[in-house]
Amino acid sequence: MTIITRFAPSPTGQLHVGNLRTAIHNWMWTRRNGGTFLLRLDDTDTQRSREEYAQGIRDDLDWLGMTPDDEVKQSDRFALYEQRFEELRAAGRVYPCYETAQELDLRRKVLLGRGLPPVYDRAALNLTADEIAAYEAEGRTPHWRFKLDHDVMIEWDDMVRGAQHFDPKLLSDPVIRREDGSWLYMLPSVIDDIDMAITHVVRGEDHVSNTAAQIQMFTALGAQPPTFAHEALLVGSEGKLSKRLGSLGISAFREQGIEAISLIALLARIGTSDPVIPVTDAEPLIESFDFAHFGRAPARFDEQELALLNQKIVHMLDYDTVLTHLPEGIDEAAWLALRPNLEKLSDVGNWWRIVTGPIEPAELDDDDRNFVASAAETLAGLPFGEGIWRALTDALKQSSGRKGKALFLPLRRALTGLDHGPDMNALLPLIGREQALTRLKSH
Ligand code: GLU
Numbered sequence: 001m002t003i004i005t006r007f008a009p010s011p012t013g014q015l016h017v018g019n020l021r022t023a024i025h026n027w028m029w030t031r032r033n034g035g036t037f038l039l040r041l042d043d044t045d046t047q048r049s050r051e052e053y054a055q056g057i058r059d060d061l062d063w064l065g066m067t068p069d070d071e072v073k074q075s076d077r078f079a080l081y082e083q084r085f086e087e088l089r090a091a092g093r094v095y096p097c098y099e100t101a102q103e104l105d106l107r108r109k110v111l112l113g114r115g116l117p118p119v120y121d122r123a124a125l126n127l128t129a130d131e132i133a134a135y136e137a138e139g140r141t142p143h144w145r146f147k148l149d150h151d152v153m154i155e156w157d158d159m160v161r162g163a164q165h166f167d168p169k170l171l172s173d174p175v176i177r178r179e180d181g182s183w184l185y186m187l188p189s190v191i192d193d194i195d196m197a198i199t200h201v202v203r204g205e206d207h208v209s210n211t212a213a214q215i216q217m218f219t220a221l222g223a224q225p226p227t228f229a230h231e232a233l234l235v236g237s238e239g240k241l242s243k244r245l246g247s248l249g250i251s252a253f254r255e256q257g258i259e260a261i262s263l264i265a266l267l268a269r270i271g272t273s274d275p276v277i278p279v280t281d282a283e284p285l286i287e288s289f290d291f292a293h294f295g296r297a298p299a300r301f302d303e304q305e306l307a308l309l310n311q312k313i314v315h316m317l318d319y320d321t322v323l324t325h326l327p328e329g330i331d332e333a334a335w336l337a338l339r340p341n342l343e344k345l346s347d348v349g350n351w352w353r354i355v356t357g358p359i360e361p362a363e364l365d366d367d368d369r370n371f372v373a374s375a376a377e378t379l380a381g382l383p384f385g386e387g388i389w390r391a392l393t394d395a396l397k398q399s400s401g402r403k404g405k406a407l408f409l410p411l412r413r414a415l416t417g418l419d420h421g422p423d424m425n426a427l428l429p430l431i432g433r434e435q436a437l438t439r440l441k442s443h
Pocket of ligand 1: 007008009010042185189202203207
């Protein structure tokens with residue numbers, strides 16, 4: 001079987017980490033199995049959907065290296081929905097309802113007050129032709145519900161949750177279409193999954209009860225339901241997906257200097273029994289991807305963990321990978337020298353400035369100033385090359401009797417303006433003879 005999956009966001013806002021995690025899992029499962037990964041834009045809500053959000057979603061997926069194999073937009077497919085809706089109507093599987101939202105709300109409250117489940121009572125099925133005519137005369141237009149088959153237990157084997165059972169009598173017939181003819185999410189999603197031959201639906205567990213009703217829609221439309229995987233939801237480090245995190249777009253991470261692979265590495269594995277590991281490529285994550293490793297507890301997303309993971313990943317990046325993102329002049333040796341000091345790739349420019357200068361001269365006391373001046377003389381007499389830092393400090397150790405911090409720190413300060421930073425062994429050759437002499441003499 002060729003696997004076909006879809007990631008189905010609504011373009012009514014930016015992608016956040018919760019949506020993205022679902023996208024990553026769809027993509028990984030598909031790449032693992034050599035299938036087709038589709039983007040379906042759920043834009044039936046024409047009021048709230050915007051092309052700029054759709055473009056943002058495409059840009060995010062491209063940046064992550066998860067470009068879909070194809071894209072469909074629900075707003076292009078209304079004719080198909082109409083046609084399939086008519087089939088269901090002819091088969092008696094959808095029915096018109098005239099209750100107002102207030103009437104329904106009141107009935108729900110009465111049921112809840114009596115300790116009963118707030119299931120829709122199907123009153124609309126008993127309307128007479130006269131009653132319907134009266135509603136229409138009042139100017140009411142119907143909304144439409146899908147009629148669940150109460151005689152068939154709903155069951156599926158969920159790739160994450162295992163065997164699932166639902167008694168349709170305990171579910172309300174879902175509303176699929178509003179009074180104004182617009183579509184709710186439920187039915188178009190099923191029609192598309194059938195039309196696009198989706199084999200696996202991977203989404204959050206907030207959709208589990210939708211799935212129960214949708215399974216009957218697949219059957220009513222003469223199709224075999226796909227396989228489902230409902231993953232536990234993502235929460236923030238403080239216990240739920242905060243307003244901030246829930247509205248923070250993926251582009252914010254990009255702007256903070258987080259690598260795409262870092263987001264993938266974290267989101268791929270939180271909430272699973274596989275450890276979060278630093279990787280420079282998604283391949284090892286894809287190879288080991290398995291829904292059986294997913295837990296039932298919420299996945300915890302921690303921005304601190306992302307920052308640390310990102311740092312580890314930056315320390316592993318090859319020169320060739322980062323080449324196009326580096327400031328002019330950084331060669332492989334410079335990259336390798338600076339890399340261990342980076343928290344983010346974008347920090348590289350700050351460190352590169354200590355090589356190219358100008359640097360802020362450091363404060364030195366008289367002793368250190370004399371020491372640094374003698375270091376300039378010593379350096380001038382040494383052949384400058386690879387092992388120059390070692391040769392310089394060995395010679396100065398002999399001549400001054402200094403060692404440890406007293407030996408190294410004034411030199412580092414004079415040469416870089418800082419107390420800490422990249423390994424001087426690698427740095428001094430990059431700073432170069434002339435520049436190093438100038439810096440040592442300027443104190
Ligand atoms: N647009 C729906 C959502 O974002 C899609 C759910 C699905 O994958 O079917 O929740």
